[in-house]
Amino acid sequence: MQNLRILLAQRPVGDIKATDFEKREETLGPLEEGKARIRVVYLSLDPAMRGWMSADENSYVPPIPLGSTMRGIATGVVEQSKTDKLKEGDWVSGFLGWTQYADVQPDEVNVVPQTVPMDAYMGVLGLAGATAYHGYKEILDPQAGQTLCVTGAAGSVGSLVGQMAKADGLRVVGIAGTPEKCRWLTDELGFDAALNYKSDDLDAGLRAFAPEGLDLHFENVGGAPLQAALNNMKAHGKIAVCGLISTYNATSVPAGPELSAMIKKRLTMKGFVMTDHWHRFGEILGKVGEYLGKGQLKYRLDIVEGLENAPVAINRLFDGSNTGKLTIKVSDL
Structure with missing residues (x-):
C-alpha cells in the first residue's frame, strides 16, 4: 500500500x-x-x-x-x-x-x-466548535442583553461564537475582511451588524453599535481590530483572546496594543488554548451539539x-x- x-x-x-x-x-x-x-x-x-x-x-x-x-x-x-x-x-x-x-x-x-x-x-463538532464554546461560554460568561464583538467573525471559530451569542439573546457585531463575509454574517448568520476592517472606521462603527460600550469581546486577529475593541469596552468588560492571526507571519515583534483601557475600565483579558481541555472535549461538544440540534448554528x-x-x-x-x-x-x- x-x-x-x-x-x-x-x-x-x-x-x-x-x-x-x-x-x-x-x-x-x-x-x-x-x-x-x-x-x-x-x-x-x-x-x-x-x-x-x-x-x-x-x-x-x-x-x-x-x-x-x-x-x-x-x-x-x-x-x-x-x-x-x-x-x-x-x-x-x-x-x-x-x-x-x-x-x-x-x-x-x-x-x-x-x-x-x-x-x-x-x-462545528470539532476543534472550532469546542474553541468557540469554551471561550464564549466559559471565559466570557455571557448574559442575555449584553453586547459582544467578535473579530475574525467569518472564520470557523468566530462565526460559531456569534451564532451562539445570538441564540443566547446577546447583541453581536462581527469584524471581517470582505463585503461578502460581512453580508454572510448579517444576512445568513443573524449578526446584528458587521464591520469590514479594510474599509470601515472600526472605532466609529463600534461606538455606533454600542454607545455605552461593549460588554464582551472575542479576539481572533489582533492589531487594529483588537485596539478598536479595547477603545470601546465598557467598564469591567471581559475579553477572551483566542488568536492573534495578524501577527503570526511577522518577521519582527509587532508593536503591542495601547492598553491604558485595561486600567481605566478595569477590564479582564484572558488567553486560552484548547490543548488544556482535551479531557473535556466530549462534554463541551455535547453542549455545542445542543445548539446544533436546535438549528441555531450554521x-x-x-x-x-x-x-x-x-x-x-x-x-x-x-x-x-x-x-x-x-x-x-x-x-x-
Whole structure:
C-alpha cells in the first residue's frame, strides 16, 4: 500500500512557502499488533499550525521536529485493525497529521458517531466548535442583553461564537475582511451588524453599535481590530483572546496594543488554548451539539482537494481568501 506524507522540511520565515515542506511517497509495511490503520478523509488547516512550525520552545506544545510529519487534526476511517478497541469502519478523529494513512494506538484517537456528516467534525463538532464554546461560554460568561464583538467573525471559530451569542439573546457585531463575509454574517448568520476592517472606521462603527460600550469581546486577529475593541469596552468588560492571526507571519515583534483601557475600565483579558481541555472535549461538544440540534448554528467548509495541495492552501488562512473552515479532502469517504 502506497502512502503520501508531507514533512516539515524547514522553519518558515515570514509567509509559509511550499519549499518549507517535503512530500514523501512510501510503501507501508505490515500493521503492528495493537494498532489500527486509519485512512484520512479530512484534514483541518488551522492558524495554530504557524506557531507549531516555529522553533519556539516556550509555547503550549513543542515545535514540530524538522523532518517529521506535519502536525494536524484529521478525521478518517479505520481501514485495518489489530486491536479490539477499534474496528474496521469506525470513524475516528485525532492528531493524525498531514498523511494519507496513519497507524495509531487506540488512545491516540477518538471514535466519533456516524450520525452527522463526517465533515462536521472539521468545524462545528470539532476543534472550532469546542474553541468557540469554551471561550464564549466559559471565559466570557455571557448574559442575555449584553453586547459582544467578535473579530475574525467569518472564520470557523468566530462565526460559531456569534451564532451562539445570538441564540443566547446577546447583541453581536462581527469584524471581517470582505463585503461578502460581512453580508454572510448579517444576512445568513443573524449578526446584528458587521464591520469590514479594510474599509470601515472600526472605532466609529463600534461606538455606533454600542454607545455605552461593549460588554464582551472575542479576539481572533489582533492589531487594529483588537485596539478598536479595547477603545470601546465598557467598564469591567471581559475579553477572551483566542488568536492573534495578524501577527503570526511577522518577521519582527509587532508593536503591542495601547492598553491604558485595561486600567481605566478595569477590564479582564484572558488567553486560552484548547490543548488544556482535551479531557473535556466530549462534554463541551455535547453542549455545542445542543445548539446544533436546535438549528441555531450554521457552518461552511472551504474544501481543497488533495493532500498534495496543503502546503499552498494553508496560506489562505493568512491572506483572508478562505470562505469557511479551511479543510483538505484527502480521500473520499
